Amino acid sequence: xxxxxxxxxxxxxxxxxxxxxxxxxxxxxxxxxxxxxxxxxxxxxxxxxxxxxxxxxxxxxxxxxxxxxxxxxxxxxxxxxxxxxxxxxxxxxxxxxxxxxxxxxxxxxxxxxxxxxxxxxxxxxxxxxxxxxxxxxxxxxxxxxxxxxxxxxxxxxxxxxxxxxxxxxxxxxxxxxxxxxxxxxxxxxxxxxxxxxxxxxxxxxxxxxxxxxxxxxxxxxxxxxxxxxxxxxxxxxxxxxxxxxxxxxxxxxxxxxxxxxxxxxxxxxxxxxxxxxxxxxxxxxx
Numbered sequence: 303x304x305x306x307x308x309x310x311x312x313x314x315x316x317x318x319x320x321x322x323x324x325x326x327x328x329x330x331x332x333x334x335x336x337x338x339x340x341x342x343x344x345x346x347x348x349x350x351x352x353x354x355x356x357x358x359x360x361x362x363x364x365x366x367x368x369x370x371x372x373x374x375x376x377x378x379x380x381x382x383x384x385x386x387x388x389x390x391x392x393x394x395x396x397x398x399x400x401x402x403x404x405x406x407x408x409x410x411x412x413x414x415x416x417x418x419x420x421x422x423x424x425x426x427x428x429x430x431x432x433x434x435x436x437x438x439x440x441x442x443x444x445x446x447x448x449x450x451x452x453x454x455x456x457x458x459x460x461x462x463x464x465x466x467x468x469x470x471x472x473x474x475x476x477x478x479x480x481x482x483x484x485x486x487x488x489x490x491x492x493x494x495x496x497x498x499x500x501x502x503x504x505x506x507x508x509x510x511x512x513x514x515x516x517x518x519x520x521x522x523x524x525x526x527x528x529x530x531x532x533x534x535x536x537x538x539x540x541x542x543x544x545x546x547x548x549x550x551x552x553x554x555x556x557x558x559x560x561x562x563x564x565x566x567x568x569x570x571x572x573x574x575x576x577x578x579x580x581x582x583x584x585x586x587x588x
Contacts, residue, residue, distance in 0.1 A: 303347060304328075305383065306357040306456065309430045310390030311423060312409050313400045315440045315448055316359055319390060322452050323357040332359035336367040340374050347383045360430070362409050362423050372429050388452075389427075389434035391544060393441045393481065394420050437464045439545035441481065442582070451578050463539040466578040467570065468547045471505070471563040473555025473585040482549035484534075486527065486562075492517050494557040504586055505560025514561040524562065528569045535570075535577060555585030 306328070308319050317332070324330045334342060339358065346356060362368065378385060392400075398416050401408060410419035424431075431437070438451055443466070455462045472479055474489070494500035494513045503510050514520055531548065538546055550566070552558035560583050567581040 303384070304355045304456070305343060305346065305385040307360050307385055307387045307430075308357050308390070309360045309387060309427065309434075311392050311397060311420070311427070312362060313397045314390040314392040315443075315445075316361060316390055318445055318448065319388070319452060320357060320359055322449050323456065326355075326453060326457050328355045328357045328456075329353040330357045330359070333363050334358050334360070336360070336364050336370050336374060339371075340377060343378055343383050343385070344381075347381070362426060368426060375433070386436070387430060387434040388455075389431050389437045391431070391437055391439045391441075393439075395480070396441045436462055437544045438578075439466055441545060442466075442468045442547065442580070447578075447580055454578070461576050463576045464542070464544050465535065465539050465576075466545055466580075467535065468545070468580050468582060469550065469563050469567045469570075470547060470582045470584055471550050471552075471555055471559035471586065473553060473559070473588065474551050475553055476555065476585050476588065478551065479547070479549050479584060482547045484546075485549040485551060488523070488550060488552050488558045488562050491520050491523070491552075491558045491562070493553075495554070500557070504556045504583075505558065505562075505564060506583075506586070510557055511561045511564070514558050515565070524565055527562070528566060531566065531570065539577065555583070555588065559583075560586055 306323065308316055310316055320330045320332055346353060360371065375385070394417060397420055401416055408416050408419040410423055436455055438448065440448055451466070454460050470479055470482065478485055491514055494510050497513065500510050500513060505511060505514065550559045550563040563581055563583065567579065571579055
C-alpha cells in the first residue's frame with residue numbers, strides 16, 4: 303500500500319498534482335475531512351482492497367480541524383499505517399501573481415491582503431511542512447515539469463532530495479531576476495554581438511556557442527563554474543534547500559549567457575541525479 307498525503311500552499315498546484323497521481327493509477331480523494339482520514343486509512347490498510355495506491359489532498363480548506371492532523375498521523379504511525387507527505391510550496395510573489403491572474407480569492411478569506419493570508423496559511427501548515435517527506439517548489443515549474451518530478455518519486459521510485467535547480471540566462475539591461483540565489487556575470491567573455499553574421503543569432507545555435515567557447519578564458523571559467531556548482535549542490539541538499547535558481551547574465555541575454563547556461567545545464571542534467579533541473583532563457587526573445 304502506498305498512501306500519499308498531498309498538501310501545501312494554496313495556488314502551488316495541489317489540484318494539478320492530484321490529477322497527475324490519478325493519471326498514474328492512484329485513487330485520489332481531495333479535501334477529505336481530517337476526522338475521516340483515520341477511518342479511510344483503516345479501511346484501506348486492514349481490508350483486502352484493489353486500491354493499493356492512494357493520494358489524498360489535505361490543505362487549509364480543512365479550517366480549524368487542520369490542527370488535529372498531527373494526532374491523526376501519530377495514531378496512523380502507531381498502527382504501522384505508513385504514509386508519505388508531499389508538500390507543494392511556492393514563493394509569495396508567484397502565489398500572489400497566480401491569484402491575480404485567476405481572479406480567485408485566497409481560501410483564508412478576502413478580508414485581508416493576499417500576502418498576509420499567505421503568511422497566515424504558512425503558519426497553519428507549518429506542521430505538515432516540517433514533517434514532509436518530499437517538498438517541491440513550483441515557483442518556476444511548468445505543469446509538465448511538475449509531472450516529471452512527481453512521476454520520478456511516486457512512479458519510478460527514484461531517490462529524491464527535495465532540491466530543484468533552475469538555470470536561467472538573462473540580460474542585465476532588463477534587470478537581474480529577483481528570485482536568483484546565485485548570479486554569474488559573463489559579460490567578460492567574447493561577445494558574438496559584434497560579429498555581423500552572429501549578431502542576430504542566439505546561444506542556442508552552434509556557431510554562436512563555438513565562438514563563445516573557443517576562448518581559453520571561457521573554457522577555464524566553465525571548468526571552475528561547473529566544479530563549484532557540483533560542489534554546492536550536495537551541500538544545499540544536506541542543508542534542506544528546496545529551490546536553487548542560478549542566474550547567468552550577459553548584456554542582452556541572447557548570446558553569452560545562453561551559451562554558458564546551456565553548457566552548465568548539460569553538465570548537471572544527469573538521469574541519476576538526486577535533484578530536479580530545468581533551463582530557462584528569460585530574455586532570449588527580447
